[in-house]
Amino acid sequence: MKFTGITARRGIAGTCAAGLLGGVAAAMIGAPTAAAAPDCSASAVAGTVSSTTGAARAYLDSHPGANQAVTTAFTQPRPQAAATLRGYFTANPQEYYDLRGILAPIGDTQRACNVTALSPELASAYSEFMAG
Structure with missing residues (x-):
């Protein structure tokens, strides 16, 4: 049993x-x-850059101090532009973190697709900004 x-x-x-x-x-x-594999087609990468830069523009439009710092930096030589942005965003860390979050999809797409989505000048500035 x-x-x-x-x-x-x-x-x-x-x-x-x-x-x-x-x-x-x-x-x-x-x-x-x-x-799932990311969509790395040229149109998808361009779409990510377009929507991300559009969101960044909208953010800057609603944050005049950050907008002024970025506008000023565009007219300056690179070392001076980096100092301008570093000074502003060090004094305003929440705006820095907000913009980093807004811009992150560009880096995510570049890493996932193993591409450079920005022109060399913008890619360098982007990398420096995202690094802090």
């Missing part, structure tokens, strides 16, 4: 385990992949 009870329990446990594993396998096959 003991042998039959152990055999029955093993059979039930095996059936439950098989059902559980089968359910998990079916769910994993049917679910979309969480790490």
Whole structure:
């Protein structure tokens, strides 16, 4: 009788385990992949840059101090422009973090697609800004 009870329990446990594993396998096959390949087409990369720069422009329009600092930096030689931006955003860290968050999709796209989405001048300024 003991042998039959152990055999029955093993059979039930095996059936439950098989059902559980089968359910998990079916769910994993049917679910979309969480790490789907990014859209690295030229139009998708350009769209990311366009929407990101549009959001940055809108942010700067609503933050006159940051807008003035960026506008001033555009007219200055690179070392002076870096100092202007560093000075402003050091004094206004929340605006720096806001803009970093807004601009992050450009870097995400560049890393995911292994491309350079900006012109060399902007890419260099972008990298310096994002590095802090």
